[in-house]
Amino acid sequence: MKTFPKPLTAKEESYYLKKYKEGDLEAKHILIERNLRLVAHVVKKYQYVEEDVEDLISIGTIGLIKAVATFDMDKGNRLGTYASRCIDNELLMMFRQKKKSSKEVSLYEPIGTDKEGNEIHLLDIIENETASVTDQLTLKEDTKKLYESMEKYLKEREKEVIKMRYGLYQKEELTQREIAKRLGISRSYVSRIEKSALQKMKKGFE
Structure with a gap:
């Protein structure tokens, strides 16, 4: 990890905060630059995630910039305490967004078509709550095809990942990170396993 400027002393911090409050943008830049070491410190908590450290520092720096812009020095707190929370929140928000995006991409992946030529998605089969008898029969048939496709086209590890990822066969629904921890990968x-498995199931469905 690269070297960052030394943090400001309490006296220096107070001085530059006052200058920034008076409209001095150079003071804002100094407050940000001299607190970059704090960003690196917060990022260390996430050293075991798959994200690149430089990317995490970039995201964390956004949190720092927001902290400097919204910090109220009149409340008597140090900027570092407030900024740490802002940096952490920015990183957690990024992780949640990536997790949500990953799940949405997989769930809405088309895996085949129904009798009328409409696309069928994995989400349709897992969470379909339609009440009509016809739709229930169609759902039952599609679910059967889904499981048959899994057994026929997927390797054991692929099946295990899909079962855990989507809570199939009464398995607990897990995130990719939780599955990785459980399988030791x-x-x-x-x-990659999930994406490959869904592609195979899509071909099987067709």
């Missing part, structure tokens, strides 16, 4: 490897 990386999250990116779980992602």
Whole structure:
């Protein structure tokens, strides 16, 4: 990890905060630059995730910039305490967004078509709550095809990942990171297995 400027002393911090409050943008830049070491410190908590450290520092720096812009020095707190929370929140928000995006991409992956030529997604089969008898029968048939496709086209590890990822066969629904931890492999490897398995199931469905 690269070297960052020394942090400001309490006296220096107070001086530059006052200058920034008066409209001095150079003071803002100094407050940000001299607190970059804090960003690196917070990022260390996430050293075991798959993300690149430089990317995490960039995201964390956004949190620092927001902290400097919204900090109220009149409340008597140090900027570092407030900024740590802002940096952490920015990183957690990024992780949640990536997790959500990853799940959405997989769930809405088309895996085949129904009798009328409409696309069928994995989400349709797992969470379909339609009440009509016809739709229930169609759902039952598609679910059967889904499981048959899994058994026929997927390897054991692929089946295990899909079962855990989507809570199939009464398995607990897990995130990619939770599956990675349980299987002792990386999250990116779980992602590749999931993507490959869905492609195979799509072909099987067709």
